[in-house]
Amino acid sequence: MIIARDIYKNFGTNAVLKGISFEVNIGEVLAVIGSSGSGKSTMLRCLNRLEYINSGYIEVDNEILCQGDPAKYSPNSVLQSISRNMGMVFQQFNLFPHFSVLRNVTVALTHVRKMSKEDARETAMQALVKTGLDKKADEYPYQLSGGQQQRVAISRALALNPRYLCFDEPTSSLDPELTSEVLSVLRKLSQEKTTMIVVTHEMAFAREIADRVIFMDDGLVAEKGTPEDIFRNPKNPRTVQFLKKFSD
Amino acid sequence: MRLFQNPEKLFLMMSEFWGGTVTALEVFFLTLLFALPLGLFIALGRMSKNAFIRQPLHIYILLMRGTPLLLQLIIVFYGPAYLFGINLNRFFAAILSYVLNYAAYFAEIYRGGILSIPSGQYEAAQVLGFSRKMTFVRIILPQVIKRITLPMSNEFTTLVKDTALISTLAIVEIFRIAKSASSQSVSIIPLFVAGAIYLILNAGVTQFFLWFEKQQDYYR
Ligand SMILES: Nc1ncnc2c1ncn2[C@@H]1O[C@H](COP(=O)(O)OP(=O)(O)O)[C@@H](O)[C@H]1O
Ligand SMILES: [Mg+2]
Numbered sequence: 381m382i383i384a385r386d387i388y389k390n391f392g393t394n395a396v397l398k399g400i401s402f403e404v405n406i407g408e409v410l411a412v413i414g415s416s417g418s419g420k421s422t423m424l425r426c427l428n429r430l431e432y433i434n435s436g437y438i439e440v441d442n443e444i445l446c447q448g449d450p451a452k453y454s455p456n457s458v459l460q461s462i463s464r465n466m467g468m469v470f471q472q473f474n475l476f477p478h479f480s481v482l483r484n485v486t487v488a489l490t491h492v493r494k495m496s497k498e499d500a501r502e503t504a505m506q507a508l509v510k511t512g513l514d515k516k517a518d519e520y521p522y523q524l525s526g527g528q529q530q531r532v533a534i535s536r537a538l539a540l541n542p543r544y545l546c547f548d549e550p551t552s553s554l555d556p557e558l559t560s561e562v563l564s565v566l567r568k569l570s571q572e573k574t575t576m577i578v579v580t581h582e583m584a585f586a587r588e589i590a591d592r593v594i595f596m597d598d599g600l601v602a603e604k605g606t607p608e609d610i611f612r613n614p615k616n617p618r619t620v621q622f623l624k625k626f627s628d
Numbered sequence: 629m630r631l632f633q634n635p636e637k638l639f640l641m642m643s644e645f646w647g648g649t650v651t652a653l654e655v656f657f658l659t660l661l662f663a664l665p666l667g668l669f670i671a672l673g674r675m676s677k678n679a680f681i682r683q684p685l686h687i688y689i690l691l692m693r694g695t696p697l698l699l700q701l702i703i704v705f706y707g708p709a710y711l712f713g714i715n716l717n718r719f720f721a722a723i724l725s726y727v728l729n730y731a732a733y734f735a736e737i738y739r740g741g742i743l744s745i746p747s748g749q750y751e752a753a754q755v756l757g758f759s760r761k762m763t764f765v766r767i768i769l770p771q772v773i774k775r776i777t778l779p780m781s782n783e784f785t786t787l788v789k790d791t792a793l794i795s796t797l798a799i800v801e802i803f804r805i806a807k808s809a810s811s812q813s814v815s816i817i818p819l820f821v822a823g824a825i826y827l828i829l830n831a832g833v834t835q836f837f838l839w840f841e842k843q844q845d846y847y848r
Contacts, residue, residue: 430751463757474752478770478847488756491766522848533752540756 381405382427382544387436388449389422396422397433398599404544404577409570411586411607412579414596415622420579423596424546427577428468429459441465441543467537471549473529475521475536481508482517485536493540507539508532511565527558531565538569545569547578583626587611595619641809641818648802649825652791656829659726659787666727667734674739685735692732701725701796722794730787737779741772774844781837788829802826 382404389397396419404410412420425431427438435449440462446453453459475484485507489500508514511531521529530550537545547566551559563585569576570589580586586593586607593610595603595618603609603616614620674685692700705721708714716724745768753763795804806822809815 428755430754460757463755466755468751468755470748470752472746472748474746474748476749476752476767478774487766488758491762492757520847536756 381439381441383437383439384427385437387423387426387438388434389419389426389431390434396599397426399436400596400599400601402594402601402604404575405591406543406575407573408591409576409578409589411590411593412577412596413581413583413586413593413610413622414602418596419599420596421548424468424548424577424579427544428466428546429463430468464540465543467540467542467545469530469533469537469545469547469550471552473521473526473533473553475529475532477521479520480517481513481519481521481524481532484521484532485539488536488540504535504539507535510538510568511535525558526554527561530554530558530562534562534565534569543575545574545576547576547580549579549581551580551582583611583623595622597622637813641805641821644800644805644809645802645821645825648800648805649829651794651800652788652802652825652829655722655726655791655794656787658723659730660784662723662727663730663734666731668738670731670735671738671742674735675742689732689735692729693736697725697729697790698793698796700729701793704728705797718797718799722797722799726787726790730783733783734780737776737783738772740779741776742768744775745771774847777837777841777844781833784833784837785830788833789826792826 384403385401386399387397387401388395388399400419400423402410412423414420422431426433427440429445432453433446433451435451437447438445443458443462444454445459445462454462476487479487482501482504485504486497486500489495489503490497493500495503505514505517508517511534513528513531513535516524516528516532521532524532534550550566551562554562559582563582566576566578566585567589578586578590588607590607593605593607594601595610595614595616597616597618603614603619609615610619611623614623670685670689673681674689676682701722704725705716705718708716749767749771750763753767758767792801792803795801802822802825806818809818
């Protein structure tokens with residue numbers, strides 16, 4: 381379980397997270413929605429230590445990532461053990477262009493997890509089968525469509541078998557057509573009870589697969605609840621206003 | 629045309645040219661051997677967060693690129709002799725100057741290449757658990773090498789021609805041979821021969837880079 385309390389993060393004088401709290405339970409899908417600039421990416425990046433928070437408390441599976449004001453991070457061994465259980469999929473895929481699809485997925489297995497080549501290959505192929513890309517194992521990222529590239533990125537994250545998978549707008553740089561192929565991979569993962577935190581602008585999709593939804597507004601969690609709560613009976617006027625943009 | 633009526637003289641000239649070519653190749657390869665890795669470390673230092681590392685290297689690069697290599701050769705060789713009475717080996721002083729000079733140019737090329745890699749590559753590697761060193765060696769550097777191949781080929785070509793400058797330290801070199809042969813035989817042919825040698829060497833450099841680019845064609 382992830383517990384985040386009163387997270388503050390600013391870039392210089394720009395306060396981006398202004399005291400947000402949330403938790404993520406094992407086996408659930410948490411959807412994070414909100415207008416652009418509200419701090420959704422920053423929140424995910426803080427969980428993955430791509431950004432460091434200024435103050436607050438983050439705990440992952442009873443291990444403390446950081447706490448206090450100013451935030452004090454745990455020793456490296458703890459940070460690494462936490463990171464091993466976090467996966468991240470980016471809006472821009474961030475595949476390694478000089479590696480084949482297979483190598484993109486195996487490289488962390490062999491070089492970080494110290495798996496043998498054969499084991500890494502097998503694990504990677506399983507992860508590629510999951511996203512339906514096992515046939516493309518020997519191709520290079522530039523030879524794939526955006527949707528396929530994003531599915532490779534998902535396989536790459538899955539292969540490391542993290543307990544939590546974070547997605548930062550995984551379909552925002554894709555055409556509607558390619559969006560659906562990526563969303564169906566996420567749908568499948570949610571059916572397998574993969575714990576996921578998904579930042580998305582796909583409201584219908586969030587409503588369909590999320591167990592809980594967070595609506596972020598201007599660096600704050602403006603509202604959280606079940607998809608039913610948020611999408612059918614939003615309480616906060618800002619949520620109402622935000623959702624209205626999608627229903628038109 | 630007197631030169632060609634005297635086979636002995638022609639042979640002597642050719643063997644001198646051969647020696648000069650070997651010297652040029654020595655300067656070329658030794659410079660690359662040391663300047664290529666040194667340039668990379670200078671580039672990394674130049675991008676360091678620590679101003680005590682970054683600023684001196686900034687000035688170093690400015691000096692090396694901002695003054696003529698000719699002057700640097702003279703300072704490196706005659707400087708220690710003049711100031712401390714240390715007599716450096718001429719060839720050593722020459723190589724040292726070339727390495728220091730070219731490393732500065734290479735550093736800026738590396739730096740440009742490194743800065744052109746999107747931050748997403750570092751972030752993906754970090755999230756996968758790569759150390760910083762592994763990220764650089766396995767993910768960043770191979771892509772940098774592909775991106776800097778073209779500007780590097782320019783520098784290599786210039787280096788071939790710059791080898792002519794070692795004559796400043798009275799080291800026998802292609803162009804010097806050509807000039808003395810030319811004045812002895814009252815002919816401009818030796819100068820053309822010298823030109824042809826540089827051209828042939830650079831044709832080799834060009835061929836190498838064509839091959840090298842092709843090696844990296846498998847991805848974009
Ligand atoms: N690395 C950064 N440096 C400075 N400002 C940043 C940085 N990353 C994000 N921001 C700022 O933080 C705010 C929130 O950004 P972000 O978390 O990306 O929002 P969202 O993902 O909800 O669109 C924006 O105003 C953005 O300009
Ligand atoms: Mg974002």
